[in-house]
Amino acid sequence: MSQLFSPVSFGPLSLANRIVIAPMCQYSSTDGLANDWHQIHLGQLSQSGAGLLILEATAVLPEGRISWADLGLWDDATEAALKHVIEAVKRWSPMPIGVQLAHAGRKASSARPWDGGGALPATDPRAWTTHAPSAIPFSPTDPAPQALDLAGIDAVVEAFVAAAQRAERIGLDLIELHAAHGYLLHQFLSPLSNQRDDEYGGSLQNRMRLLVRVFDAVREAVSDRIAVGVRISASDWVAGGWDIEQTTTLAHVLDGRGCQFLHVSSGGNDPRQQIPLSPGYQVPFAQAIKAQKLRMPVIAVGLITDPAQAESILRHGHADAIALARGILYDPRWPWHAAAALGDSLEPAPQYLRCEPREARGVFIAPPR
Numbered sequence: 001m002s003q004l005f006s007p008v009s010f011g012p013l014s015l016a017n018r019i020v021i022a023p024m025c026q027y028s029s030t031d032g033l034a035n036d037w038h039q040i041h042l043g044q045l046s047q048s049g050a051g052l053l054i055l056e057a058t059a060v061l062p063e064g065r066i067s068w069a070d071l072g073l074w075d076d077a078t079e080a081a082l083k084h085v086i087e088a089v090k091r092w093s094p095m096p097i098g099v100q101l102a103h104a105g106r107k108a109s110s111a112r113p114w115d116g117g118g119a120l121p122a123t124d125p126r127a128w129t130t131h132a133p134s135a136i137p138f139s140p141t142d143p144a145p146q147a148l149d150l151a152g153i154d155a156v157v158e159a160f161v162a163a164a165q166r167a168e169r170i171g172l173d174l175i176e177l178h179a180a181h182g183y184l185l186h187q188f189l190s191p192l193s194n195q196r197d198d199e200y201g202g203s204l205q206n207r208m209r210l211l212v213r214v215f216d217a218v219r220e221a222v223s224d225r226i227a228v229g230v231r232i233s234a235s236d237w238v239a240g241g242w243d244i245e246q247t248t249t250l251a252h253v254l255d256g257r258g259c260q261f262l263h264v265s266s267g268g269n270d271p272r273q274q275i276p277l278s279p280g281y282q283v284p285f286a287q288a289i290k291a292q293k294l295r296m297p298v299i300a301v302g303l304i305t306d307p308a309q310a311e312s313i314l315r316h317g318h319a320d321a322i323a324l325a326r327g328i329l330y331d332p333r334w335p336w337h338a339a340a341a342l343g344d345s346l347e348p349a350p351q352y353l354r355c356e357p358r359e360a361r362g363v364f365i366a367p368p369r
Helices: 036-045 076-092 150-169 184-189 204-221 244-256 283-290 307-315 326-330 334-341 350-355
Strands: 008-010 013-015 019-021 052-059 097-102 174-179 227-233 262-265 298-301 321-324
Touching: 019 334, 036 052, 036 076, 052 174, 076 097, 076 150, 097 150, 150 174, 150 204, 174 184, 174 204, 184 204, 204 227, 204 244, 227 244, 244 262, 244 283, 262 283, 283 298, 307 321, 307 334, 321 326
Parallel strands: 019 052, 019 321, 052 097, 097 174, 174 227, 227 262, 262 298, 298 321
Antiparallel strands: 008 013
16 A cells, blocks of 8 residues: 555544645635535545545634635634535535645735735725734735734634634534634734734744644644644744744644644745745755654645656655645646555546546446445
C-alpha cells in the first residue's frame, strides 16, 4: 500500500487515506447562509475519494466575513442552512466533513475575487467597519480597522465557541481554527499587524495568547468525538514578521494543549510578502514542524499536484497528510487518478463503479454487500 492511501487519525477521527480537501472560499452566500451552490460543490467533492473534506472559511460573526458573500455559522438561521447541506451530502457519502472557523479581522469587508477583491470603500453600502489587534490597515489604501478592546476580544472568543457548538450539532466531524493567511488570529500572532501594549501584544507569548485561548475554549466546548486543530501560516514572508521559528514554538504550545492536527500554509498577512512559488514550496515548513516529533499530525499544502510528489513527501516523513485546494477544484477525481498512478485502490460510490477504465482495472473496490 502507498503511504498516500494508508489510514491516518486526527485525534478521534480516523481517515481512510491521507488526502485532505483544504478549505476553499466560494463567496456564494447571502447573509451567511449555505445554499444550493454549497450542496452541489460539497457534494461533488464528497465523491472524490479523499479522506477528509474541510468546508471553506466560515465566519463566526457577521463582521468576521472576508466578503459580504461569505459562509457563516453565527446564528440559528446560518446553522439551519448549513445543517440542510451537510445532511444532504452525508446521506450519499461516508467522507468525514470538517469546517474551518474564521474571523477575517482587518481583511474583512472585501469584494469577491471576481469583482476585483480588496477592501470595499467605506462608501459602499455593503461595507462595514473591520476589527484587528491594532488600527493598522492591511494595505495603506484600505480603511483603517478598529483595534479590539478586551471586551471585543472576549466576544470573539465567545463567537468561536458558539460556532464550534453549532458545528457539532449539525453533524460535522472536525473543526479547524483559521490562524493563517492574514486573518484575525494570524494578525494577533504577527508583530507586523499586532502592535498592542497589553497582554495580547509585544512578546511572543502575548501574541499567541488569543489563538491559544480560542483553541482551549473550543476544545472545552465540544465533545471528544470532534477533532480540533489549527491552520497556520508558518511565515509572513516579510522580514521582521511571523516566521518558522515562532511557528515552531507555537506548535509545541498547541501540541501540549491537545491540538489534534496542524495544517501548515504561509503568507497572506502583508502585501509586501515575497513568496518564491514552486512545486511544494511550503513543504519545508511542514517538514520543520514534523521534525519536532510532536504528537499531532502535520498537514502539508501548497502546489502539491502530482501523486508521486505527494507520496514522496509522506515517505520522507515531511508530513503526515497532503491537502489539495485548487488542484482538486480542477480535477475533482484527483484521488482516483492518484490511486491508479500509485498502484493502489479506493472505494467509490457504487453508482460510479462501472466507470472504472479498463487500463486501470483494480483501482476501484466494491463496497461490502
